Amino acid sequence: MDAAGTLRKRPLSVRTESNGAAAVAEAGPGAGRGRAGHAEAPGEPVSPSARLVGDFYIVVVIGLATPVNLPVARAGIEAQLARYPRFRSIQVEDGSKDGNPRWVWTQVNLDDHIIYPKLDAAAVAADPDKAVEDYVASLSTLPMDKSRPLWEFHVLDFPTSEATATTAIRVHHSFGDGMSLLTLLMACTRSAADPTRLPAMPPLPTRTGPLWARPRPPASAGALAFAAWVWSLVVLAWHTVVDVASFFATILFLRDPHTLFKRVEHGEHQRKRIVHRSLSLDDVKLVRNALNCTVNDVLVGVTYAALSRYYFRKTGDADTGKEIRVRSILLVNLRPTTSLHACVEMIESGKENDVKWGNKLGFIILPFHIGLHDDPLQYVRKAKKIVDRKKSSLEVIFTHLAAEIILKIFGLKAAEAIFHRMISHTTISFSNMIGPVEQVEFCGHPVVFIAPSGYGPPEALTVNFQSYVNTIKVNLAVDEAQFPDSHQLLDDFTESLSLIRDAASRVGKNHRND
Template sequence: MEVGANVATPANRPLSVRVSSTEKGCADTSTDEDPMSPFGRVMEEMGVYIVLVMGLGTPVNLPVFRAGIETELIPRFPRFRSIQVMDGFKDGKPRWVQTTVNVDNHIVVPRMDTAAVASDPEKAVEDYVASLSTLPMDKRRPLWEFHFLDFPTSEATSTTVLRVHHSIGDGMSIMTLLMASSRSTDDPERLPAMPPLPRRTGAIYKQRPRPSLSSLGDCLAWVWSYFVLVWHTLVDVALLSATLLFLRDPPTMFTRLPDKGESPRRKRLVHQSLNLDDVKLIKTAMNCVPKTINDVLVGVASMALSQYYFRKSGNAKTMKIRLRSILPVNIRPLSSRQIYVTKVETGNQLSILMCPFHIAWHDDPLEYVRKAKRSIHKKKSSLEVIFSHVASNFLVKYFGAKIGAFVFRRFSTRTSIVLSNVLGPAEHITLCGHPIAFMAISACGQPQALIVHYLNYGSTVKVILAADDTQFPNCHELLEDFGNSIRLIKDAAGLKTLKTSIEIE
């Protein structure tokens, strides 16, 4: 299926509609109907999409890739063969109802401007992906599509773009689907290796066994841990409530500029590879929580945004601004990542928390990581994630998805950015007969002007920015600040490690 160079979906595709009970004739109602999750209903109401750009190591072999979609992806993921039915049920809740899938309706091969591709293939891919960020999808078909761009770029021989409606699932469910449907590039006979299980710490994961009464110190520490838990939770819930009512971040260049409508803005997706070993070196030097690099990645983001801010604003470097980011949190049990061979998790199993970050100038680059570490440690001593999850489900269940979407927009427009980390395969994979050189995931349709994603893939960490195309015309400069920040923090961490080893000797 071919389309024009500046159009991401065929011109004869109908616009996005809600499927009602009278249109269920196209659905296979012999299968069980699956209720939409509360978070999925909010994403449907807001029109949020996940965009996954994959660089391929070979030219596109469309018949082979199409066969892989039909035999590997669709059978493993019920959402890829289901449509949204919005009414006609006794309880009034929308359902996923399975239907017959014509794979050709979900494959797009655009006709590109050959001169633009020859002049700057990276920009041609960026422009095409940006065009997808404002286009609706036809809800009379399953809400996913593959776009194939068969020309080389600096990182890949060809490119495919998977666009999925966020109501289908979250980033983790999409990644587990790809891993379950792919093979290791090094050994095509086996599935790709999963990343090691992260060590989850904090109030919602760690059990607090009651200490022996014979030890006064242990008893006091046990009581104090619950006092800290209650205090941090009350503070976080109060801040959530204040944000919903009146509290907002101070306006900066990262704040979404006001407009008259709620229509999605065009987002440009740019990405850069960071060395995973560099991130691990910083983690070790800073004594961060084992098996997780979130502290380091939040610190890198804080430093990069600070560098960009002071360079573009010209403000004095003595200024300090406290902003907040929305962090989506995967609430699945850790073991679910290890059983993807037999079961791919469907739906959205996410909660959110609001994490502070600072725009400030520090002579010591490690200070950004220290501040991030302290902020995240406080969040781990709080039940904010559980409260957000329970409260959002309650709102959608009793007041509907429109109220849930209104609340989510309030949080989104009163904070500055979205910051997320998605775990990918621990080694390179081959998907549908094509080796994947890189992956870059992000989202569009959310109110924020800037979304920052990190994606682990093999020995690299991709930093991906989805930036408002008009508000950040120089988003590549911001992307370069992430690369500069990781280098400066790594050099400072290496110097710290060297000094420590000399003192020990």
């Protein structure tokens, strides 16, 4: 019997270990401590953004270089994660007329959150990689007990092709956005080279200040510079108007065409399969330097190319002049560019309660072009053009404010309906995050890879990129009924980057010869 079949029999039958002894614990709904019995005084309100992601969960698969040392792992989790506000809180209705929930502290029992699943030994021995993948997929069909803090560590303590052991961390999206969780991860890890210190921080992005900041040139710059500044504001305003109109049109009537990437209703809960593949960060940087663009431009271009390869192979369409435009929801962090470094320092100095947790996200609707190009670099050039255009717009600010205003005026149910309608009218969710730039240890265990993804959005395909040291993981969360060949789609990402890198190498060689 497979892991999912075993888990479906009961809400969650798990084997946990406490003080070195094995025990069987039942973690079904209602098994946790009552909300009123252990909750402290009402805390801060749950943010509007957090309330809109009530069905969204983040799943981070972490590969470890050593077997799991349970006492060390428990001590590390207890000392780190369990002491941060969100990880020791539950959501409780505050009794007000509008029923706004608040974060309320509660007691945390690690045995409720550290889970050793019972897997079929024969299935694990036959294909450990598939056993891990199947188990992580089964999590998308299992609810979490809302009487406890909504986080879990699932320990899969057997070797795979990539790691000696694997942990799957499941966290409710209301705990925070990707930047919040990356902050927490960085604060909970230590440098593998020197466990006495924090890992080296990712470099600060080149962007500084608010997205809308357009500093006025000094008088000494002349009339031409002043005219260019005024024109940039006019362009910014025009692009914002166009993007806001597209936003409302998407909510009301504008739908992406039906392609094999578009979600298909199966009449039942759609189980998500999470798969990942390592790409070379050096290859991505080579393309970035050759085309004078950003890492994000390259990754968007690689995604264009991969989806195009997959589409034309699956459909058998030989029309090389054909181009299909679908759209992606691209999540954008609205926190200050220095927030990661500042928050990690605050946590390290014991001021974690002062950190602004939660979701601080806006999004943009990013066109994705599916077509065939003789020159692989055309995918990246097109991506750069579109991303640069989106940077000259306040769409991300507007979408963040719109979500809060809609929730405040129309209430949670109406806001959720509008939010899900907008997502269902697009095709893909896309995100890209920078991770640790050196190898780290998590709770005393060296980390081999970090692969974040999630489930909940009403889309058949979610694409996440996460860098770690000198690799980038492409992580796909797919409707497994719609994408039974998800590993072939991963192959398309690998092959697309290879072709784009080879083309960029020739461009770089020609430039050097010139």
